[in-house]
Amino acid sequence: VTTTTAPAGLEPLSRSPWRDVPAYRQIIASRLRTTLAYRQNVFFLLGILVLQIFILRKVWTALYEGHTTVDGLTLHALLVYITLANLQNWVLQDPTISHYMYDRVREGQVAFDLVRPVGFVPQMFAHLVGSSFATVIFGLAALPLIFFAGTLGAPASPTALLLYLVSFVLGYVITTLLTLMLGMIAFWATEISGLTMLYRLINQFFAGALVPVSLHRRRCPPVPGDDLHAGGHLRGTRARRGCARSTRRPGIVDRVADLRVMGHVATGAAPRRGPRRVSRP
Amino acid sequence: MSTVRVAWALERAALRGQLEYRVNFIVATFMGVAYQGSGFAFIYVVLHSFHTIGGWDFGDLAFLYSLRLLAHACCYLPFNQIDMLDITIREGKFDRYLVRPMNPLLQLMTNRFQINAVGDVVTASALFIFAASIAHVDFSRPHVVYLVLAVIGGALAEGGFILAVSSLAFRFLETWAAAALVDNIYLMFGSYPMRVFGTTTAWIMTWIIPVAFVAYIPASVLLDRTDGLHIAPVIAYGAPAIGLIWFVAAYQLWRLQVRHYQSSGS
Numbered sequence: 001v002t003t004t005t006a007p008a009g010l011e012p013l014s015r016s017p018w019r020d021v022p023a024y025r026q027i028i029a030s031r032l033r034t035t036l037a038y039r040q041n042v043f044f045l046l047g048i049l050v051l052q053i054f055i056l057r058k059v060w061t062a063l064y065e066g067h068t069t070v071d072g073l074t075l076h077a078l079l080v081y082i083t084l085a086n087l088q089n090w091v092l093q094d095p096t097i098s099h100y101m102y103d104r105v106r107e108g109q110v111a112f113d114l115v116r117p118v119g120f121v122p123q124m125f126a127h128l129v130g131s132s133f134a135t136v137i138f139g140l141a142a143l144p145l146i147f148f149a150g151t152l153g154a155p156a157s158p159t160a161l162l163l164y165l166v167s168f169v170l171g172y173v174i175t176t177l178l179t180l181m182l183g184m185i186a187f188w189a190t191e192i193s194g195l196t197m198l199y200r201l202i203n204q205f206f207a208g209a210l211v212p213v214s215l216h217r218r219r220c221p222p223v224p225g226d227d228l229h230a231g232g233h234l235r236g237t238r239a240r241r242g243c244a245r246s247t248r249r250p251g252i253v254d255r256v257a258d259l260r261v262m263g264h265v266a267t268g269a270a271p272r273r274g275p276r277r278v279s280r281p
Numbered sequence: 282m283s284t285v286r287v288a289w290a291l292e293r294a295a296l297r298g299q300l301e302y303r304v305n306f307i308v309a310t311f312m313g314v315a316y317q318g319s320g321f322a323f324i325y326v327v328l329h330s331f332h333t334i335g336g337w338d339f340g341d342l343a344f345l346y347s348l349r350l351l352a353h354a355c356c357y358l359p360f361n362q363i364d365m366l367d368i369t370i371r372e373g374k375f376d377r378y379l380v381r382p383m384n385p386l387l388q389l390m391t392n393r394f395q396i397n398a399v400g401d402v403v404t405a406s407a408l409f410i411f412a413a414s415i416a417h418v419d420f421s422r423p424h425v426v427y428l429v430l431a432v433i434g435g436a437l438a439e440g441g442f443i444l445a446v447s448s449l450a451f452r453f454l455e456t457w458a459a460a461a462l463v464d465n466i467y468l469m470f471g472s473y474p475m476r477v478f479g480t481t482t483a484w485i486m487t488w489i490i491p492v493a494f495v496a497y498i499p500a501s502v503l504l505d506r507t508d509g510l511h512i513a514p515v516i517a518y519g520a521p522a523i524g525l526i527w528f529v530a531a532y533q534l535w536r537l538q539v540r541h542y543q544s545s546g547s
Contacts, residue, residue: 201319
């Protein structure tokens with residue numbers, strides 16, 4: 001048995017997962033700097049968010065005229081929900097990275113990303129994290145303005161705050177995976193701008209940023225005690241206590257299962273198959 | 282007339298170019314429907330739980346929404362490339378427009394075609410037919426004439442404001458986000474009765490940004506709701522003219538801003 005040693009300077013690289021961290025840190029920092037450099041755009045996009053929150057506050061206030069609670073929600077609670085949901089949606093939904101991926105693929109620059117020693121998907125993930133840092137900074141700076149345009153309040157309890165933070169992180173993971181998956185479609189389709197916009201709109205509506213998701217479900221009978229629906233003259237929204245089977249809140253098992261399915265699809269199928277579709281532009 | 286013929290030929294060529302990407306054509310058209318439909322879906326969902334918004338019932342709001350959308354579709358069909366001005370300037374493509382024997386604004390408008398405009402037209406037409414069947418609108422001849430003028434005036438009011446904002450690209454080079462903000466202002470404020478937003482906002486959305494003249498004021502006239510308006514009825518009847526005034530003013534601003542164009546040299 002003979003053993004050989006690699007010449008000096010050509011030793012096999014360590015497979016430590018931390019090996020690529022400095023590279024990711026560089027990508028995160030450069031994405032953060034890029035977003036800050038084009039801050040005037042972020043200000044205008046922030047303006048759209050503030051306007052949307054303001055309009056939703058006015059519209060929901062007009063809708064609540066003469067009612068104290070709807071679906072068990074007071075006006076104040078609903079306005080806090082709407083403000084928070086829109087702010088969170090704005091922070092999490094950054095379309096620039098899927099556009100960036102699409103541009104790289106279309107113009108052939110993705111080849112440079114693919115030959116780098118760090119993986120393509122982790123690179124894009126680092127871009128997303130950098131971009132998220134920037135939007136969080138802008139979102140936090142805009143809080144006084146958002147407070148003025150919408151309604152903010154303290155958490156109901158420390159437990160509620162903790163659960164919110166956990167769900168926020170899980171929401172961030174899902175959004176990130178979906179954004180990566182959306183960007184990967186660029187390997188198959190030459191144009192994805194329409195699809196990206198479509199995804200954002202559908203996501204905004206069904207994620208409950210405009211209307212609480214409970215109001216989407218209207219096929220159940222009205223709920224006794226709900227002061228809007230007590231008269232029975234309106235088609236009842238499905239309130240929390242309405243239909244036992246379909247209003248069952250998803251448990252932790254359901255949520256983890258959803259996450260696993262999405263995670264499998266996003267991190268498994270698209271990123272592995274997407275880069276194989278690279279062709280000369 | 283020859284200018285119109287050339288512009289029309291360029292527009293058709295731009296449309297044919299976009300039709301080459303068939304999947305994107307379908308997706309973008311569907312996106313236009315979803316984008317405009319999402320606002321209506323919001324109204325539909327909440328009005329199944331609540332009766333009215335600011336005293337307007339579902340039929341009235343559907344009519345208001347469809348009128349705004351019709352004006353928007355009429356504006357967006359020709360003006361869908363205006364917000365590309367900033368990238369056109371940055372990439373030095375505006376130089377080409379200046380050396381050709383045609384108005385640069387017309388060249389910009391016919392450079393490409395944004396497919397989701399087709400979705401806007403489809404949604405606007407479908408919603409208008411639906412809203413007209415459920416709202417209490419008197420379609421007498423004067424009302425029909427007013428309706429047509431109001432849609433054109435609304436399109437000019439929206440197009441004028443977008444043109445004014447986009448022309449700032451000659452100075453600031455990047456204005457797409459500002460144009461997106463304007464688009465959202467029209468979408469969000471134009472779809473509800475102004476009294477919902479309070480006196481100050483209603484005044485701003487009437488006299489500073491002409492949102493109310495696009496649909497709210499014409500819809501109030503056609504639905505015989507002028508009593509609840511925040512302006513005199515005689516101004517409400519003249520709403521289409523306000524759009525024309527806005528557009529002429531915006532075009533003058535464009536001409537002033539073009540003088541500040543500096544080529545990127547690339």
